[in-house]
Amino acid sequence: MLHCRLGAATAVRGTSVALRWAMRTRTSLARIGLVGALAFAAPGLVAEALAQDVAVTEPVSEETLAYFKTNCTSCHTIGGGALAGPDLKDVTKRRTREQLTKYIQDPKAAIDSGDAYWVKLWNDARGVYMPTPPGITPDRIAKILALVDAESALPKSRFAGMTMSDRALTPADVERGRRLFEGADAMKLGAPACIGCHTVEGVGGFGGGRLGPDLTDAFSRLGGRKSVGAWLTSPQSPTMAPVFANAALADDEILSLVAYLQDRSLVAGGRAAGGAGIFEYLAAGVGGLAALLALFDFFWRGRHTSVRRAMVEASRR
Numbered sequence: 001m002l003h004c005r006l007g008a009a010t011a012v013r014g015t016s017v018a019l020r021w022a023m024r025t026r027t028s029l030a031r032i033g034l035v036g037a038l039a040f041a042a043p044g045l046v047a048e049a050l051a052q053d054v055a056v057t058e059p060v061s062e063e064t065l066a067y068f069k070t071n072c073t074s075c076h077t078i079g080g081g082a083l084a085g086p087d088l089k090d091v092t093k094r095r096t097r098e099q100l101t102k103y104i105q106d107p108k109a110a111i112d113s114g115d116a117y118w119v120k121l122w123n124d125a126r127g128v129y130m131p132t133p134p135g136i137t138p139d140r141i142a143k144i145l146a147l148v149d150a151e152s153a154l155p156k157s158r159f160a161g162m163t164m165s166d167r168a169l170t171p172a173d174v175e176r177g178r179r180l181f182e183g184a185d186a187m188k189l190g191a192p193a194c195i196g197c198h199t200v201e202g203v204g205g206f207g208g209g210r211l212g213p214d215l216t217d218a219f220s221r222l223g224g225r226k227s228v229g230a231w232l233t234s235p236q237s238p239t240m241a242p243v244f245a246n247a248a249l250a251d252d253e254i255l256s257l258v259a260y261l262q263d264r265s266l267v268a269g270g271r272a273a274g275g276a277g278i279f280e281y282l283a284a285g286v287g288g289l290a291a292l293l294a295l296f297d298f299f300w301r302g303r304h305t306s307v308r309r310a311m312v313e314a315s316r317r
Contacts, residue, residue, distance in 0.1 A: 060150055064143045070245075071133045072144070073159055074236040075227075078151040080161030083227040085130060086121055089152045092145055101141045106132060126221065134238065164229045164251070169259040177260025180253055191247040197239070200261070201268035211239070219258070219265040228258050 075085035091100065095117065103110040103118060107130040111118045122129065151157035179185040181200070183193030194215070199208030201216040222228050232254045235244050249257070 060147045061143065064140075064147050067140065068144055068147055068159070069234060070241060071236055073161075074231045074234045075130070076159075077161040077230075078148060078157040078159040080157070080159070081226075082124070082223075083161070083230045084125060084128070084222050086124070088148050089157070091152075092149055097142070097145060100145060101138055104133065104136060104141050104144075105138075131236070161226070161230060164226060164258075165255060166225075169255075169262065173256050173259035174263045177256035177258070177263075180256055181260055187247065187253060188250050189247045191244055191249055194257070200264040202264060212237075215261060216264050216268045219261045225258050225262070228261060229254050232257060 072088075075083050076088050077083060079087065079089040081087055095103075107118075111122045111129065151159055176185065180187065181194045181198075182203070183195055187193075195203065195208045197209040197212035198215045199210070200214070219225075219228055222231060232249055235241055
């Protein structure tokens with residue numbers, strides 16, 4: 001009797017397993033048939049669907065993380081609030097992937113199209129257009145959006161923004177920032193002094209470098225301490241990014257530079273730095289050349305005397 005019951009139970013279990021396997025096989029075949037039909041009828045639709053699945057399910061690569069950190073974090077956070085650009089947390093719930101892809105590829109064209117959402121972002125950024133990220137492609141955008149989705153789902157994203165001290169900035173901070181800006185104090189990791197490429201109100205001499213923009217109003221233009229600090233943490237410009245890739249600024253250096261830029265903005269009251277213009281540089285160059293030639297003539301004023309004397313005496317013989 002016991003053997004019969006065991007045999008019956010075994011048979012039932014075997015039948016159940018077989019039924020489950022059959023159902024799974026049938027479902028899989030149905031899915032394969034559906035995909036095949038779609039691929040035959042609308043291959044573009046299948047490609048788009050697969051791309052959407054990849055954007056959601058693929059693990060985020062180190063290359064995508066590095067690209068986002070280098071090119072996006074100076075203006076954006078994920079869950080840390082707006083900087084120079086908007087907070088990207090849950091951005092794919094506010095705009096479709098197609099809309100975001102078009103915007104990232106050509107921000108100016110998207111804004112100039114009159115779309116109310118993009119125009120509002122442009123106004124919030126004080127009329128500054130977002131630069132097109134270097135080397136951007138639709139595939140890279142899909143991976144970046146997948147990264148944003150993954151980070152948005154976390155309690156706190158690793159890209160929520162830098163943690164900067166909110167203590168009151170002191171005159172000592174301003175003075176140290178000035179010394180760092182002008183190169184009187186060296187950066188800890190060897191980053192170049194700001195004055196090599198930039199100028200601010202109050203810089204002596206010829207007013208600093210001209211390769212980069214005037215930073216007198218950078219504090220107010222970028223939106224305050226947090227935005228300026230984020231930019232200094234990860235400069236995005238094509239000139240600065242490779243220079244600071246292996247020579248990042250320390251947190252205390254960033255705080256001091258922020259203090260100095262805030263002070264320069266308050267002193268200038270929104271004006272650009274005076275500095276020297278092209279005429280002043282040309283005048284200084286011409287004047288310097290004339291002074292150098294006069295100096296050479298003074299020291300070499302007797303350079304032909306001995307030669308001429310010998311020729312005159314020889315002609316008299």
